[in-house]
Amino acid sequence: MPVGGLGRIGMNWTLYGHDGSWILVDAGIAFPGENDTTGVDAFIPDPETLLRVVGRIDALVVTHAHEDHIGAIQHVFPRRISCPVWATPFAAAAISRRLDEAGTLDEADIRTFPVGGGFRAGAFSVCSIRMTHSVPEAVALAIFTSAGKLLHTGDFKLDPDPLIGEPTHIAAIRALGDAGLLAMVCDSTNAERDLPVTSEAQVRDSFRRLFASRPGAVVVCCFGTNVARAMSACDAASRAGRRIALAGRSLRAHAATAESLGIAEFPDMLAEPSHLRGLDRREMALVCTGTQGEENAALARLARGGDWRLPDLGLGDTVIMSASVIPGNEAALERVLARLRARGVDVLTQREAPDGLPIHVSGHAGRAELATMHRHARPRFVIPVHGTDSHLHAHASLALECGAKAAPVGADGTVMSVSAACIKVVGRVEIPVIGIRRDEAVLPRATSSGKVAKRAQRAAMSAAA
Numbered sequence: 181m182p183v184g185g186l187g188r189i190g191m192n193w194t195l196y197g198h199d200g201s202w203i204l205v206d207a208g209i210a211f212p213g214e215n216d217t218t219g220v221d222a223f224i225p226d227p228e229t230l231l232r233v234v235g236r237i238d239a240l241v242v243t244h245a246h247e248d249h250i251g252a253i254q255h256v257f258p259r260r261i262s263c264p265v266w267a268t269p270f271a272a273a274a275i276s277r278r279l280d281e282a283g284t285l286d287e288a289d290i291r292t293f294p295v296g297g298g299f300r301a302g303a304f305s306v307c308s309i310r311m312t313h314s315v316p317e318a319v320a321l322a323i324f325t326s327a328g329k330l331l332h333t334g335d336f337k338l339d340p341d342p343l344i345g346e347p348t349h350i351a352a353i354r355a356l357g358d359a360g361l362l363a364m365v366c367d368s369t370n371a372e373r374d375l376p377v378t379s380e381a382q383v384r385d386s387f388r389r390l391f392a393s394r395p396g397a398v399v400v401c402c403f404g405t406n407v408a409r410a411m412s413a414c415d416a417a418s419r420a421g422r423r424i425a426l427a428g429r430s431l432r433a434h435a436a437t438a439e440s441l442g443i444a445e446f447p448d449m450l451a452e453p454s455h456l457r458g459l460d461r462r463e464m465a466l467v468c469t470g471t472q473g474e475e476n477a478a479l480a481r482l483a484r485g486g487d488w489r490l491p492d493l494g495l496g497d498t499v500i501m502s503a504s505v506i507p508g509n510e511a512a513l514e515r516v517l518a519r520l521r522a523r524g525v526d527v528l529t530q531r532e533a534p535d536g537l538p539i540h541v542s543g544h545a546g547r548a549e550l551a552t553m554h555r556h557a558r559p560r561f562v563i564p565v566h567g568t569d570s571h572l573h574a575h576a577s578l579a580l581e582c583g584a585k586a587a588p589v590g591a592d593g594t595v596m597s598v599s600a601a602c603i604k605v606v607g608r609v610e611i612p613v614i615g616i617r618r619d620e621a622v623l624p625r626a627t628s629s630g631k632v633a634k635r636a637q638r639a640a641m642s643a644a645a
């Protein structure tokens with residue numbers, strides 16, 4: 181049962197039940213849309229309703245450390261839902277930081293598996309498979325039951341040169357297909373797009389050219405979780421004789437985690453962005469957060485200027501926007517970029533990529549990569565997830581073209597039963613969507629009932645529409 185994540189981008193929660201056991205895959209948030217007037221920071225499915233439906237959950241398994249997959253954990257686990265939380269070391273570190281800030285880390289049961297490793301929970305045996313995405317240690321989950329095998333892909337692309345870790349483990353997916361895969365629950369984000377196969381290495385090459393050719397300081401703005409992107413900027417900076425630093429709390433934390441796990445390196449990195457002040461502009465480089473125009477993020481602080489912790493930007497300097505904008509955040513971002521342009525800063529967005537080289541690549545498979553995935557996995561049935569309604573339908577028809585016997589498009593709360601004989605919708609559970617605030621680290625009790633929850637649900641639905 182998709183609990184969240186269908187009909188919208190965000191709030192990915194998928195529940196699997198078998199023989200009296202339940203495991204939940206991912207527990208993310210959805211961001212409110214631009215027109216949202218509820219005043220909340222994010223939306224999640226109501227955990228109390230979910231628990232009433234299933235009784236108990238044996239484990240939460242996390243595919244990767246993005247907000248739409250882990251953002252709800254510190255609000256819900258362990259106080260609302262208590263169960264072991266399984267993740268790779270990189271994702272587990274991110275989850276632990278959040279729980280620590282929420283003051284509930286001591287109560288939580290965080291367990292790790294290495295990329296490629298697995299564990300048992302109730303009637304399920306789970307084995308992770310290395311995938312490439314825009315964050316370190318993204319995994320798919322092969323879920324084994326006595327009724328058959330499932331593959332939950334998580335977010336992925338088929339990056340031939342991901343810079344951190346190895347390419348997607350196609351041989352493991354092929355082996356699952358050889359053994360007979362009952363169903364694949366698969367990322368639909370780019371199912372409507374005919375994208376070329378792209379790589380983090382292309383972005384690194386683009387950074388190398390830009391860092392060598394731009395006259396002033398160069399700033400790369402990317403998601404805090406995109407450690408490979410930050411590493412590419414550091415590589416480009418050292419080749420161009422520039423000093424570089426990281427600005428933004430999440431970026432610095434994720435980079436430090438990756439470095440401590442031995443999966444990324446940041447040689448010659450300055451300890452603080454303030455150490456760039458006073459250098460020749462031609463020697464300055466910075467990686468920062470704030471891709472969505474967040475007012476308190478490093479990019480917005482750079483745009484406002486006068487922050488002693490950051491270099492001052494001006495005429496001749498370049499900001500490279502190395503991320504896509506989540507729908508709903510366009511206006512906020514444009515306000516920040518307008519302020520930068522007003523300072524004389526040259527802002528490069530995807531449209532203005534030089535030499536045809538990308539300054540950003542999507543972390544999600546386009547149609548051709550999805551087709552490759554389907555042809556290797558050869559599932560009997562496909563359940564498209566992670567997308568708006570049109571993404572899901574586009575993915576379903578692609579799945580049928582690739583040989584799936586059926587590819588039903590469900591909605592949040594659709595209960596599907598899968599067996600070797602058939603896949604069918606057997607029910608619908610109404611899980612209210614509730615609004616949460618960042619300052620409420622742990623979800624207060626009884627927010628699920630009443631008018632507030634209903635209003636939040638309606639708002640989330642209209643935001644998604």
Ligand SMILES: [Zn+2]
Pocket residue numbers: 192246248249335566
């Ligand atoms: Zn996602």
Ligand SMILES: [Zn+2]
Pocket residue numbers: 244246313335543
């Ligand atoms: Zn993701």
